[in-house]
Amino acid sequence: MIEVQITNEMLIDAREKAIEMGTLRGSMMKGDRNLIGFLGEAAVQKVIGGEFHNTYDYDIMTPSGKTVDVKSKKTSYPPKDYYACNIFTANEKQACDYLVFAHVLKNLEKAWVVGFYEKKEFLKDCTFIPKGHVADNGLEFKRDNFEMKISQLKPMDQIYDIIKAAA
Numbered sequence: 001m002i003e004v005q006i007t008n009e010m011l012i013d014a015r016e017k018a019i020e021m022g023t024l025r026g027s028m029m030k031g032d033r034n035l036i037g038f039l040g041e042a043a044v045q046k047v048i049g050g051e052f053h054n055t056y057d058y059d060i061m062t063p064s065g066k067t068v069d070v071k072s073k074k075t076s077y078p079p080k081d082y083y084a085c086n087i088f089t090a091n092e093k094q095a096c097d098y099l100v101f102a103h104v105l106k107n108l109e110k111a112w113v114v115g116f117y118e119k120k121e122f123l124k125d126c127t128f129i130p131k132g133h134v135a136d137n138g139l140e141f142k143r144d145n146f147e148m149k150i151s152q153l154k155p156m157d158q159i160y161d162i163i164k165a166a167a
Contacts, residue, residue, distance in 0.1 A: 001079065001112050001113070001114050001115070001150070001155075001156070002047050002112065002113045002156050003078075003110060003111075003112050004043040004046055004047065004110065004111045004112070004113060005109070005110055006039055006042075006043070006104075006105075006108055006109055006110060006111055010039065010042040010043075010046075011039070011108060013038070013042065014035055014038035014039045014041075014042055015035060017034070017038045017054070018034035018035040018037075018038055033072075033074065035108075036072050036073070036074045036104045037070070037072045039072065039102075039104045039108065039111055040070050040071070040072025040073075040102030040103075040104050040111060041059045041060065041070045041072070041102075042111075043102050043104070043111035043112075043113055044059075044060065044068065044070045044100045044102055044113050045060055047113045047156060048060070048062065048068070048100070048156075048159060048160070048163060049062065049063065049163075050062040050063060050068065050163070053067075056094065057069070057094045057095040057096050058094070058095070058096035058097075062163040062164075063163070063164065064163055064164055066097045066098060066162065066163050067095075067096040067097045067098070068096060068097065068098045068099075068100050068116075068163075069091075069094055069096040069098070069099055069100075069119070070099075070100050070101075070102055071085065071086070071087055071099055071100070071101050071102070072101075072102045072103070072104055072111075073085070073086075073101075073102070073103050073104070074103075074104055074105075074106055075103040075104065075105060075106065075112075076105075076106050078105075078110075078112065079103040079112050079114050079150055080150070081149065081150050081151035082149055082150070082151065083103070083114075083149065083150050084135075084147050084148070084149055084150075085101040085114065085115070085147065085148050085149070085150060085153060086129070086145045086146065086147045087099065087122075087145065087146050088143050088144065088145055088146075089128075089143070089144040089145065089146060090143070091146075092123060092146070094119075096119050097118065097119060098116050098117065098118055098119060098159070098162075098163075099116060099117050099118075099119050099122055100113060100115075100116040100156075100159070101113075101114045101115055101116070101150070101153060102114065113156055114150045114153060115150055115153025115154055115155060115156060116153060116154050116156060116158075116159050117148065117153055117154055122146070122148065123146065125148070125152070126146040126147055126148050127146070127147050127148070128144070128145075128146060128147075129141055129144070129145040129146070129147050130144055131143050131144050
């Protein structure tokens with residue numbers, strides 16, 4: 001897990017992108033989490049490098065041509081290994097090579113890049129959580145999800161050789 005200090009530049013850039021994006025069709029949070037998403041992407045880009053691409057399929061293209069989709073969550077505390085990382089089952093269709101998960105502190109001062117997983121392998125190894133399921137913390141899932149705990153993700157230090165390998 002890698003802690004990233006959110007800079008003023010990252011915050012300004014993420015706010016501009018969040019405003020430009022507006023509310024996406026089908027958004028559960030009506031665009032309220034766009035800022036968190038863009039800060040998570042900025043944190044991941046700071047850690048792994050690459051070029052930002054705002055596409056449906058992926059967020060970052062690495063120098064080797066590998067594509068990364070960043071999944072971000074807002075958090076009130078530094079993440080623990082037992083915290084969940086989720087994607088909606090609808091994201092199964094996204095064409096990317098890797099998923100990288102980030103947790104962004106609610107006060108927007110820090111983010112943690114908590115781990116990664118090859119997208120195809122994630123879909124095989126994750127746990128399906130159906131819509132309506134109530135988690136231990138009382139959260140009710142509004143959509144079908146795929147989930148892994150942070151402890152199940154691959155540590156970020158393992159991604160460097162992968163993304164630098166020839167495409």
